Amino acid sequence: MQYKGRGFTVVCAVVATLAGFLMLLTFLSHSAESENEEELPKKFFIAPPPFTPGIFPCSQCHQGMPANRKPRKLEQMHQDIVLKHMPNGWCFDCHNPDDRDKLRLANGRLIKFEESYYLCGQCHGTVFRDWKVGLHGKRTGMWNGEKKYLLCVNCHWPHEPTFKPIQPLPPPVRPSDIK
Amino acid sequence: MYVHGEAWTIKELFVLPNEYIYWSIQIVMYPFMTGLVAGAFVLSSLYHVFGIKQLKEMARFALVFSFALLPVAMLPLQMHLQQPQRGIEVFMTPHFTSAIAAFGIVFSTYGAIVASEIWFVYRKHLVRTALALRNRANKRISEKIQSLIFNALTLGVYDISERALHQDEKAVKVLAGIGIPVACFLHGYAGFIFGSVKANALWMTPLMPVIFIMSAIVSGIALCMLTYIVVMEIRKFLAARKNAARLTHQTKEEIKGIEINVIKMTAKYLLFFLIFAISLELLDLIFRGYTAVKTWDILRSVIYGKDFTDIFILQYGVGNLLPFILFLLPGLTVRRTLIGVILVLFGVFMMRWNVVIGGQSFSLTFAGFMHYHLPIIPDSIETFKEGLFGALLVFATPFVLFWILNKVFPVFGIEESH
Amino acid sequence: MKREKKNRRELSLGRRTFLKGAALGLAATALPFNKADASFWEAFFQKRFHEMNDAEKKQVIERLEREAEQKYKKAIKIGNEKAIPGVLFGYGLDLSRCIGCRRCVYACVEENNQSKDPQIHWITVLRFRKGEKWVDLEGSEKYYNPPMVPEKDYFYMPVQCQQCENPPCVRACPTQATWKEPDGIVVVDYNWCIGCRYCMAACPYGARHFNWSEPGRKPEEINPNTHYLGNRPRFRGVVEKCTFCIQRTRNGRYPACVEACPVGARKFGNLLDPASEMRYLIEHKRVFRLKEELNTNPKFYYFFAYGR
Numbered sequence: 001m002q003y004k005g006r007g008f009t010v011v012c013a014v015v016a017t018l019a020g021f022l023m024l025l026t027f028l029s030h031s032a033e034s035e036n037e038e039e040l041p042k043k044f045f046i047a048p049p050p051f052t053p054g055i056f057p058c059s060q061c062h063q064g065m066p067a068n069r070k071p072r073k074l075e076q077m078h079q080d081i082v083l084k085h086m087p088n089g090w091c092f093d094c095h096n097p098d099d100r101d102k103l104r105l106a107n108g109r110l111i112k113f114e115e116s117y118y119l120c121g122q123c124h125g126t127v128f129r130d131w132k133v134g135l136h137g138k139r140t141g142m143w144n145g146e147k148k149y150l151l152c153v154n155c156h157w158p159h160e161p162t163f164k165p166i167q168p169l170p171p172p173v174r175p176s177d178i179k
Numbered sequence: 180m181y182v183h184g185e186a187w188t189i190k191e192l193f194v195l196p197n198e199y200i201y202w203s204i205q206i207v208m209y210p211f212m213t214g215l216v217a218g219a220f221v222l223s224s225l226y227h228v229f230g231i232k233q234l235k236e237m238a239r240f241a242l243v244f245s246f247a248l249l250p251v252a253m254l255p256l257q258m259h260l261q262q263p264q265r266g267i268e269v270f271m272t273p274h275f276t277s278a279i280a281a282f283g284i285v286f287s288t289y290g291a292i293v294a295s296e297i298w299f300v301y302r303k304h305l306v307r308t309a310l311a312l313r314n315r316a317n318k319r320i321s322e323k324i325q326s327l328i329f330n331a332l333t334l335g336v337y338d339i340s341e342r343a344l345h346q347d348e349k350a351v352k353v354l355a356g357i358g359i360p361v362a363c364f365l366h367g368y369a370g371f372i373f374g375s376v377k378a379n380a381l382w383m384t385p386l387m388p389v390i391f392i393m394s395a396i397v398s399g400i401a402l403c404m405l406t407y408i409v410v411m412e413i414r415k416f417l418a419a420r421k422n423a424a425r426l427t428h429q430t431k432e433e434i435k436g437i438e439i440n441v442i443k444m445t446a447k448y449l450l451f452f453l454i455f456a457i458s459l460e461l462l463d464l465i466f467r468g469y470t471a472v473k474t475w476d477i478l479r480s481v482i483y484g485k486d487f488t489d490i491f492i493l494q495y496g497v498g499n500l501l502p503f504i505l506f507l508l509p510g511l512t513v514r515r516t517l518i519g520v521i522l523v524l525f526g527v528f529m530m531r532w533n534v535v536i537g538g539q540s541f542s543l544t545f546a547g548f549m550h551y552h553l554p555i556i557p558d559s560i561e562t563f564k565e566g567l568f569g570a571l572l573v574f575a576t577p578f579v580l581f582w583i584l585n586k587v588f589p590v591f592g593i594e595e596s597h
Numbered sequence: 598m599k600r601e602k603k604n605r606r607e608l609s610l611g612r613r614t615f616l617k618g619a620a621l622g623l624a625a626t627a628l629p630f631n632k633a634d635a636s637f638w639e640a641f642f643q644k645r646f647h648e649m650n651d652a653e654k655k656q657v658i659e660r661l662e663r664e665a666e667q668k669y670k671k672a673i674k675i676g677n678e679k680a681i682p683g684v685l686f687g688y689g690l691d692l693s694r695c696i697g698c699r700r701c702v703y704a705c706v707e708e709n710n711q712s713k714d715p716q717i718h719w720i721t722v723l724r725f726r727k728g729e730k731w732v733d734l735e736g737s738e739k740y741y742n743p744p745m746v747p748e749k750d751y752f753y754m755p756v757q758c759q760q761c762e763n764p765p766c767v768r769a770c771p772t773q774a775t776w777k778e779p780d781g782i783v784v785v786d787y788n789w790c791i792g793c794r795y796c797m798a799a800c801p802y803g804a805r806h807f808n809w810s811e812p813g814r815k816p817e818e819i820n821p822n823t824h825y826l827g828n829r830p831r832f833r834g835v836v837e838k839c840t841f842c843i844q845r846t847r848n849g850r851y852p853a854c855v856e857a858c859p860v861g862a863r864k865f866g867n868l869l870d871p872a873s874e875m876r877y878l879i880e881h882k883r884v885f886r887l888k889e890e891l892n893t894n895p896k897f898y899y900f901f902a903y904g905r
Contacts, residue, residue: 130902134874135689135882137861142849144681144867155861163860165745169699173716174740471763473892 046149049113056113058100067097084160086123094119094158120152183261186562187554193546200539200551203565205259207535208573210369210391211398211528213252215577217366218399219245220293220358225448227296227355233444240410240590241403242300246293247581252286255573258564278372285368289361296354298332299347301588305332306339328587366395373534380474380545381481381538386463393456398527400449401520404442406581408517414591442516446506449523457499460530477545485548486537494533498526636660645773646786646826657788658825665830669816676824678847680780686841686896687781687875689864689884690755693901696860697722697746697753704857705757708842709828710820712812719806719839720757720854727752734887757854758783758804758839759887759895769799775836781868781896782841784826792834801888802895805838841865868896 049056061077071090074081083089096104103111103119111118121128130136134147137155141148152158184199219241225231226238257263270287273280298305312318312326367388373379374387464482467475482490502519536551554566563569643649643657658675665673702720711717723737727750730736737754747753764783767776774789775796797805811833823829827843842852846865855863866875875898878884882900 126903133877134866135864135878136902138856138858139851139861139864139874140856141851143846143851143865143873144684144849144870163696165747166696166698166859167744168697168742168746169703171699171740171742172702172718172721178715471892473890475892 045146046114047151047154049116049151050154051113056101062100067092069097081159084162085158114151116158117152120156120158124152183561186559187552187565189550189552190542191548191550192542193544194542194549195544198542198549200536200549202535202539203259203551204553204567204570205255205565205573207528207531208255208570209252209259210366210395210535211531212248212255212573212577213369214366214391214395214398214527214531215402216245216248216252216289216399217362217392218396218401219248219403220289220362220399221396222400222403222445222448224355224359224362227351228359231444233440236438236441237403237407237445239300240407241399242293242297243584243588243590244403244406244577244581245399246297246588247584248577249286249290249293250580251573251577254576255569258569258573278368278375281364281368281371285361285365289358289365292354292358292361296351296358297588298334299350299354302333302336302347303339303344304589305329306337309333310337332587363392367392369395373538378543379538380478380541382534384463384467386459387534390456390459390463393452393459394527394530396452397449397456398524400445400452401523401527404445404449404516405520405524406578408442408513408520410591439511439513442513443511446511446516446519449520450503450506453499453503453523457495457503474545477541481537481541481548485540486533489529489537490533494526494529498522498529502526636664640788643788645789647776654825661825661829669819669830671816671819671821673819673821673823673830675829676822676844676847678824678844680778680782681847682779683867683869685781685868686760686846687866687868687879688760688841688897689866689875689878689882690897690899691862691864691902692752692754692899693903694860694862695722695753695755695858696862697724697741697748697751698859700857700859701755701854701863704853705839705842707818708820708845708853709840710812710814710818710823710830711837712808712814712831713818714813715810717806717808717812717837719804719837720755721803722753722755724748724751724753726750754899755854756802756804756887757897758841759802759893759897760839760841762894762896763892765799765801765891765893766796766805769795771795778826780847782826782843782846783838784840784843785836785838786826787829787831787835787837790835792836794836796836801891801893805836807836808833 069092071092073079074091078091083091086093092104094103096102096110099110101113103113103116105111105119106122117128117131127136131149131152134149137150137152139147156163182199184201184203187203188199190198222234223238223241223245226234253266257266260266269280270283273283275281309326309329309332312322312329315322315326318326370388370391373382373391374384376382467478502522505515505519505522508515540549540551541547542549553570554562557563557566557568639660644653646654649657654677658677662673662675665671665675699722702718702722705711705719706713706717709719711719721739723734723739724741725731725737741748741751760781760783762777762781764777767783770776771793772789772791774791775783775785777783792807794807797807808831812831814830819830820828822844824840824844824847827840831837842850842854845852851865855865864874864878866873868875868879870876878900879898882902884898884900886895886898
């Protein structure tokens with residue numbers, strides 16, 4: 001066996017590190033996006049959450065503020081939000097008291113506001129299943145291409161999700177009314 | 180547990196568990212026989228009402244034959260009913276929303292009309308015979324019975340003056356006139372029984388009563404022609420044999436033989452009604468195929484697939500087209516007529532078969548078939564009644580009745596009132 | 598003899614003169630006095646859509662675009678996109694969600710250039726009372742106008758062309774002016790329709806509408822993106838109907854009514870694509886179609902979102 005010299009060892013080490021690093025990267029990136037890619041179709045874009053302007057990120061105000069976990073009627077702020085959803089529920093059933101920029105699932109997992117459908121899907125599983133396929137909710141975009149998926153909250157305000165009745169557009173003209 | 184219909188139903192694909200072919204050969208025979216009744220009557224009315232002189236011979240014949248067929252109409256029903264002893268309830272407590280309930284009224288009305296018409300037609304003969312028998316001394320038993328019958332049949336009216344006979348003529352005309360719509364109703368309602376069943380895709384059509392009436396008239400005319408030819412041949416044959424001459428009351432010379440003109444004239448009417456019947460049936464088929472509603476899929480597979488031979492080859496081909504050609508070819512002979520009418524009768528029978536059995540050969544699921552095979556060798560009362568021999572019994576009975584009736588109301592060689 | 602000959606000559610001269618005059622007269626009518634007259638003859642001699650090759654179709658479309666521009670003082674584009682292969686369009690309508698707001702009706706009117714005066718709506722929303730017999734559509738109300746929808750105890754069912762696979766209207770058309778395209782859309786060639794309205798009688802869903810007079814639509818309201826077989830400006834005396842927004846769907850977009858529905862009651866997609874929402878719909882939801890016993894085989898599926 002011939003002695004290749006020190007340069008060879010260095011090259012081998014660099015190549016090995018690079019390869020390992022690349023593998024790590026792919027593994028990480030794959031696991032991070034795996035949930036989304038498995039469940040939602042390839043070409044999609046999800047609308048951003050419809051925040052009231054300036055309200056997000058919540059940590060603007062809530063950083064450092066102690067969390068009062070006692071269910072009560074709010075008085076100083078957010079008193080206009082009356083929860084008419086989930087009887088006997090209150091804010092911290094969905095919002096995360098420790099980090100207001102996230103939502104909290106029942107199993108303790110934290111999710112971003114952009115992924116709020118997981119939260120709704122906990123109780124509304126059948127609707128979530130339909131939504132993932134594209135069968136629930138307003139449908140815009142391309143039927144054979146990029147479909148636009150709206151978040152649940154883009155249509156249903158989570159604090160009072162029932163749709164209010166709206167005024168219908170005019171009925172057709174009766175033939176007897178045509179002059 | 181015995182299931183009615185299991186003996187002759189074979190199921191294929193998606194058939195519901197309680198579905199069988201419940202209406203078997205006897206229900207095919209029933210409209211066939213009532214059709215013959217109505218048809219024979221219409222034929223006799225063609226003379227009595229419309230005065231078509233050439234049909235005079237046939238008219239008398241047809242009238243008596245119609246009367247002979249009438250009781251036979253009930254026979255297939257009695258054999259089919261699983262509670263035949265209660266069959267009379269249709270007459271006694273009819274439910275008039277049911278087409279079958281019309282049976283009671285129509286049947287009785289029609290029977291009354293035909294009976295009255297025969298009485299008026301034969302009154303002169305009845306009175307003469309009754310008087311002759313009454314005046315004879317030392318009657319034998321059979322003659323005593325005959326005297327009783329004939330005297331009873333005169334209904335106490337012995338007037339055979341010119342005026343009375345003229346009135347008889349008028350009565351016959353009226354009765355025959357009323358009788359035509361009643362005869363149409365008699366068979367129209369049979370068509371209505373099928374045509375009004377919206378559950379059955381093949382039966383449901385408003386054309387059904389009209390189709391049934393037209394083919395009934397066709398079959399009636401055909402049967403009368405057939406029996407006429409056969410009887411005349413028998414009579415000629417018997418008259419030729421010296422020792423049997425007394426049976427016919429006439430010599431061979433006196434029997435004028437089959438009037439080919441009568442045959443030709445009747446054949447013309449047969450053709451006319453045959454065209455009518457075929458047109459209506461084809462119209463029904465074409466209409467169904469064109470509009471193609473949901474049930475067309477299964478009907479198409481029955482009509483063009485399963486029953487193709489029965490419908491197109493046997494009924495339309497052999498039963499309609501072939502006799503059509505036979506009758507249209509110039510120089511009609513008795514032999515050709517004989518073949519033609521037999522084929523026509525076969526065609527009408529096949530039409531009833533294709534409607535009754537064909538309508539039951541697909542399941543209510545529209546996704547399965549049922550096959551009917553006629554029980555030939557009976558192995559129980561059931562398979563006798565609803566099998567080949569039951570059907571033959573029904574078909575043979577009117578001829579027997581006709582022979583009996585001929586003794587009282589002879590169709591040949593007498594001077595009748597009309 | 599001479600006189601007869603003379604008479605005959607006179608006669609034949611008379612005939613010749615007459616024929617000359619007639620020919621001149623006919624030629625005179627063919628002279629383009631203005632652009633409209635020229636296109637009248639072109640329109641009259643236009644071949645059937647299927648018989649034209651692409652160049653002829655292009656010519657026809659150019660003429661139509663010219664005419665439309667003249668009429669509406671606006672550049673109108675008339676497309677002629679063909680059916681995408683491997684596509685059969687299907688439509689889903691969620692009866693548990695429709696609130697009867699009619700936004701689909703008016704979105705369709707805006708997108709498809711329907712006449713506003715006289716009013717033509719391609720979509721009709723029917724209202725039924727809950728709990729009463731409704732499947733036969735006899736108890737429907739289409740002129741409902743409450744202050745707010747949805748109303749308690751009522752439900753709503755929009756009806757438009759069902760795009761049947763076995764369309765009775767196509768069968769009924771005596772001139773083949775309406776036919777089913779390979780992607781399943783039943784279309785009308787407005788330049789071939791003779792206005793007999795047999796298709797309207799034959800349609801069991803009342804989905805076809807007739808232009809009894811010249812369509813009244815203001816030029817600023819015209820949608821310039823049109824299709825020859827779809828929403829191009831129509832004229833008096835022709836039948837029109839929903840075409841699944843052929844100008845949109847053949848370019849991959851959703852029909853206008855699907856995008857307009859505020860509650861997401863409308864679904865659309867390719868029935869032949871196993872991954873589409875339409876396939877999922879008909880495989881997993883309780884679907885029904887209107888008047889199925891008539892065997893028209895519509896591709897418009899009504900369903901209820903709840904339950905499988």
